[in-house]
Amino acid sequence: xxxxxxxxxxxxxxxxxxxxxxxxxxxxxxxxxxxxxxxxxxxxxxxxxxxxxxxxxxxxxxxxxxxxxxxxxxxxxxxxxxxxxxxxxxxxxxxxxxxxxxxxxxxxxxxxxxxxxxxxxxxxxxxxxxxxxxxxxxxxxxxxxxxxxxxxxxxxxxxxxxxxxxxxxxxxxxxxxxxxxxxxxxxxxxxxxxxxxxxxxxxxxxxxxxxxxxxxxxxxxxxxxxxxxxxxxxxxxxxxxxxxxxxxxxxxxxxxxxxxxxxxxxxxxxxxxxxxxxxxxxxxxxxxxxxxxxxxxxxxxxxxxxxxxxxxxxxxxxxxxxxxxxxxxxxxxxxxxxxxxxxxxxxxxxxxxxxxxxxxxxxxxxxxxxxxxxxxxxxxxxxxxxxxxxxxxxxxxxxxxxxxxxxxxxxxxxxxxxxxxxxxxxxxxxxxxxxxxxxxxxxxxx
Amino acid sequence: xxxxxxxxxxxxxxxxxxxxxxxxxxxxxxxxxxxxxxxxxxxxxxxxxxxxxxxxxxxxxxxxxxxxxxxxxxxxxxxxxxxxxxxxxxxxxxxxxxxxxxxxxxxxxxxxxxxxxxxxxxxxxxxxxxxxxxxxxxxxxxxxxxxxxxxxxxxxxxxxxxxxxxxxxxxxxxxxxxxxxxxxxxxxxxxxxxxxxxxxxxxxxxxxxxxxxxxxxxxxxxxxxxxxxxxxxxxxxxxxxxxxxxxxxxxxxxxxxxxxxxxxxxxxxxxxxxxxxxxxxxxxxxxxxxxxxxxxxxxxxxxxxxxxxxxxxxxxxxxxxxxxxxxxxxxxxxxxxxxxxxxxxxxxxxxxxxxxxxxxxxxxxxxxxxxxxxxxxxxxxxxxxxx
Numbered sequence: 001x002x003x004x005x006x007x008x009x010x011x012x013x014x015x016x017x018x019x020x021x022x023x024x025x026x027x028x029x030x031x032x033x034x035x036x037x038x039x040x041x042x043x044x045x046x047x048x049x050x051x052x053x054x055x056x057x058x059x060x061x062x063x064x065x066x067x068x069x070x071x072x073x074x075x076x077x078x079x080x081x082x083x084x085x086x087x088x089x090x091x092x093x094x095x096x097x098x099x100x101x102x103x104x105x106x107x108x109x110x111x112x113x114x115x116x117x118x119x120x121x122x123x124x125x126x127x128x129x130x131x132x133x134x135x136x137x138x139x140x141x142x143x144x145x146x147x148x149x150x151x152x153x154x155x156x157x158x159x160x161x162x163x164x165x166x167x168x169x170x171x172x173x174x175x176x177x178x179x180x181x182x183x184x185x186x187x188x189x190x191x192x193x194x195x196x197x198x199x200x201x202x203x204x205x206x207x208x209x210x211x212x213x214x215x216x217x218x219x220x221x222x223x224x225x226x227x228x229x230x231x232x233x234x235x236x237x238x239x240x241x242x243x244x245x246x247x248x249x250x251x252x253x254x255x256x257x258x259x260x261x262x263x264x265x266x267x268x269x270x271x272x273x274x275x276x277x278x279x280x281x282x283x284x285x286x287x288x289x290x291x292x293x294x295x296x297x298x299x300x301x302x303x304x305x306x307x308x309x310x311x312x313x314x315x316x317x318x319x320x321x322x323x324x325x326x327x328x329x330x331x332x333x334x335x336x337x338x339x340x341x342x343x344x345x346x347x348x349x350x351x352x353x354x355x356x357x358x359x360x361x362x363x364x365x366x367x368x369x370x371x372x373x374x375x376x377x378x379x380x381x382x383x384x385x386x387x388x389x390x391x392x393x394x395x396x397x398x399x400x401x402x403x404x405x406x407x408x409x410x411x412x413x414x415x416x417x418x419x420x421x422x423x424x425x426x427x428x429x430x431x432x433x434x435x436x437x438x439x440x441x442x443x444x445x446x
Numbered sequence: 447x448x449x450x451x452x453x454x455x456x457x458x459x460x461x462x463x464x465x466x467x468x469x470x471x472x473x474x475x476x477x478x479x480x481x482x483x484x485x486x487x488x489x490x491x492x493x494x495x496x497x498x499x500x501x502x503x504x505x506x507x508x509x510x511x512x513x514x515x516x517x518x519x520x521x522x523x524x525x526x527x528x529x530x531x532x533x534x535x536x537x538x539x540x541x542x543x544x545x546x547x548x549x550x551x552x553x554x555x556x557x558x559x560x561x562x563x564x565x566x567x568x569x570x571x572x573x574x575x576x577x578x579x580x581x582x583x584x585x586x587x588x589x590x591x592x593x594x595x596x597x598x599x600x601x602x603x604x605x606x607x608x609x610x611x612x613x614x615x616x617x618x619x620x621x622x623x624x625x626x627x628x629x630x631x632x633x634x635x636x637x638x639x640x641x642x643x644x645x646x647x648x649x650x651x652x653x654x655x656x657x658x659x660x661x662x663x664x665x666x667x668x669x670x671x672x673x674x675x676x677x678x679x680x681x682x683x684x685x686x687x688x689x690x691x692x693x694x695x696x697x698x699x700x701x702x703x704x705x706x707x708x709x710x711x712x713x714x715x716x717x718x719x720x721x722x723x724x725x726x727x728x729x730x731x732x733x734x735x736x737x738x739x740x741x742x743x744x745x746x747x748x749x750x751x752x753x754x755x756x757x758x759x760x761x762x763x764x765x766x767x768x769x770x771x772x773x774x775x776x777x778x779x780x781x782x783x784x785x786x787x788x789x790x791x792x793x794x795x796x797x798x799x800x801x802x803x804x805x806x807x808x809x810x811x812x813x814x815x816x817x818x819x820x821x822x823x824x825x826x827x828x829x830x831x832x833x
Contacts, residue, residue, distance in 0.1 A: 089792065092789070093789050146752060159570050175582075189748045
């Protein structure tokens with residue numbers, strides 16, 4: 001009997017691998033730079049508002065949110081969580097934050113990076129860059145690190161207007177002006193901290209390259225509207241950090257995304273999907289996935305489940321023409337603001353009052369013709385969980401698209417049970433079948 | 447309107463909060479609900495609207511909100527939304543909410559979607575107190591004013607706004623005067639009674655609240671049957687809008703003589719400065735002077751060196767003043783479960799009190815009456831430590 005090599009459940013994109021490796025290099029670089037006495041930063045994900053500026057100032061950056069996922073995947077998180085809890089922080093707080101606080105406390109006790117920590121660890125930073133975007137933890141947590149180390153904290157502001165309020169006369173202008181003023185102060189602060197001046201020409205170029213990089217990345221994801229969908233969410237998750245963390249020179253990253261575009265386009269032209277079998281169900285995955293249990297998606301893929309879109313907030317903004325905006329800081333402000341509010345005008349027309357996190361899925365699930373949505377409430381991440389019930393409700397009421405809710409966590413591995421999730425998923429197929437019929441009866445085209 | 451006065455009147459209002467505003471509605475007044483302490487009350491008052499604080503109910507099981515907000519978020523906000531969904535805030539003509547915290551912001555949008563009141567406005571309060579944030583806050587208040595004007599169909603004059611500021615400042619001065627009566631040993635008014643008064647003030651128009659305060663102050667000053675001397679405690683932390691916790695602490699053998707919570711001194715102590723453009727004073731007070739941990743503060747703006755104790759001083763030094771002036775001997779540090787803004791602050795604020803040599807304990811609350819009883823032993827343990 002000839003043994004046949006088992007076919008992979010998902011046809012992974014070859015162009016994904018070099019993008020994924022960019023992020024691994026981020027940690028190595030930060031440690032090397034720190035050893036050489038050069039400044040480093042720990043930063044919250046800030047949707048390019050601060051990243052481009054840090055890059056222009058030649059700072060090596062690591063992202064403790066990402067490091068939380070790394071520690072979870074490598075099994076290092078429990079010790080850090082325990083340390084955080086024993087230091088008196090409430091245990092209901094964000095898993096990433098608790099991991100980072102525990103890591104920091106351990107590092108400062110040892111006087112060096114904990115030797116067994118994954119990916120070479122995060123070096124003691126020169127700066128903590130927190131962000132007011134999306135959740136309170138992302139500025140309170142860095143402030144709390146003051147107990148352990150003396151790195152200054154800068155908090156980036158980004159307005160979160162309501163849908164109606166964002167469209168009031170003058171609102172766009174004062175929101176942008178606010179961001180620009182804040183960014184000016186941030187640059188001045190960095191110049192004082194680092195003792196060197198901003199290279200405005202370099203900044204200008206980096207902004208343009210970042211926008212161009214994200215344009216290509218956006219185009220890659222647009223191709224996923226095709227049936228069958230040529231790219232699975234697993235490839236998205238592996239590739240997104242290169243954009244989200246601005247992990248390398250954006251020119252280089254753009255070229256890698258371009259290669260991905262070519263590969264995905266080729267699949268579309270040849271009607272090849274991300275699954276080697278028939279695409280039976282198209283789904284969107286909303287919120288962070290169980291990083292430590294991604295194999296679970298292979299099991300779903302074997303049943304013909306293709307994940308064609310992911311959380312709105314990890315995608316680049318809707319394209320916006322900023323070529324006529326000469327002030328580089330204003331270009332950054334408008335770009336990041338576009339990421340947060342790019343759906344607001346349409347939300348107003350639809351009379352949906354939560355313009356980010358909730359409304360975008362009404363467009364995306366329709367445009368990507370999803371049969372269902374996989375919602376993943378995270379027990380220690382309120383920001384990733386707050387909106388899910390609303391999303392579930394709106395998708396059903398407006399589009400007759402059902403949701404599967406499976407609880408989990410970003411750090412605590414025990415909270416996601418793949419076998420139980422699989423049982424629920426199997427039952428969910430009947431529900432998706434039913435609502436296909438309902439949508440057809442109601443004249444919806446998928 | 448009830449004939450009762452002073453503390454009796456305050457207790458009546460506390461026990462049936464909407465009663466008075468419903469009477470006013472019957473007379474043609476409109477009522478604007480607000481969540482937390484960041485919506486600007488003076489603008490509401492100046493347009494002849496009645497501001498009414500949206501609070502939760504620790505005795506009411508959350509049932510309807512389960513369909514809109516998951517169980518892992520602030521139970522106070524969930525309770526407020528639950529009451530709204532059950533129709534208990536149907537008397538509101540409008541709602542003003544702010545970016546008070548992540549969950550508060552999300553709850554605002556959910557409230558707008560599911561309850562869709564005739565008037566709704568969201569103020570996107572900045573996270574920092576930087577100069578640019580202050581300027582932005584003023585712009586946001588202009589937007590708020592415009593929507594209120596549009597709702598009532600008339601313009602708000604600077605003169606009328608100044609009058610409203612003066613009325614609310616008067617209330618703040620009276621609250622500070624009331625709090626002075628907690629300084630003697632024993633205090634002249636208990637923490638429980640004080641909280642009833644605070645809740646009452648947030649449930650009636652400002653002028654009526656000022657009259658109520660004058661009556662309470664006068665009554666308390668004349669008291670002959672005062673409290674007994676007991677260990678003196680300051681309570682810091684998340685919202686306390688029900689007397690159950692304070693009663694529990696006081697019945698365990700302490701006097702709660704001072705608070706730093708938002709149905710207490712945090713909401714009332716800072717005045718609005720009377721500036722040429724009244725919006726300047728309002729924008730400053732509601733962003734910079736309200737000391738809720740939802741706002742990011744730093745010792746010196748843009749400082750490139752970090753010093754932990756200096757950082758704690760910049761955030762909490764007013765607590766040192768409170769402890770000294772009210773002669774607090776111990777501290778209850780309490781936070782609502784799932785309240786991130788307070789939760790991240792807990793070790794820091796405890797460090798600060800330890801630095802000051804003030805015994806303290808941490809209580810985590812889940813906003814249900816039933817869960818309070820086990821906390822009594824924690825309070826008793828603190829009292830033992832205090833000797």
